[in-house]
Amino acid sequence: MLRTVASRSxxxxxxxxxxxxxxxxxxxxxxxxxREYASKQKAAGGKLVDSNADVExxxxxxxxxxxxxxxxxxxxxVRELPTKFETIKVGxxxxxxxxxxxxxxxxxxxxxxxxxxxxxxxxxxxEEEARRAALLHDEKTNNPQAVTA
Numbered sequence: 536m537l538r539t540v541a542s543r544s545x546x547x548x549x550x551x552x553x554x555x556x557x558x559x560x561x562x563x564x565x566x567x568x569x570r571e572y573a574s575k576q577k578a579a580g581g582k583l584v585d586s587n588a589d590v591e592x593x594x595x596x597x598x599x600x601x602x603x604x605x606x607x608x609x610x611x612x613v614r615e616l617p618t619k620f621e622t623i624k625v626g627x628x629x630x631x632x633x634x635x636x637x638x639x640x641x642x643x644x645x646x647x648x649x650x651x652x653x654x655x656x657x658x659x660x661x662e663e664e665a666r667r668a669a670l671l672h673d674e675k676t677n678n679p680q681a682v683t684a
Contacts, residue, residue: 575584583590598610607613633641 572584576582583594586594595610598613602608602610602613
């Protein structure tokens, strides 16, 4: 189990480096667009950016609908509702997988597990060869003509 987790994490780390460069570019563009939008919104005085009369009318209709639905006195009161949300801190899946360990530690652990596995396989092969040799020896001693034929 640990062997597969460690090998997956090393494999995931090696493949994520290339992907992270692309994600960083996308993230940079996304953040730039958000900053541009925030500056446009400040310039518009906190109102909708790039809106027209239809969009503003639709917004007012929705605010009035919400005010009626939740028995709020007016659409202006709906605008004043607190809409501050907590920023959730998202941890890296790689860091969670590493559990505070370094990649070098994981690599050495995987190497050790690989060496143990290879040694185990060699021992099993040697045991199998010894068993085959014993069977051949038994066949030779019990029926010498069957082995030579």
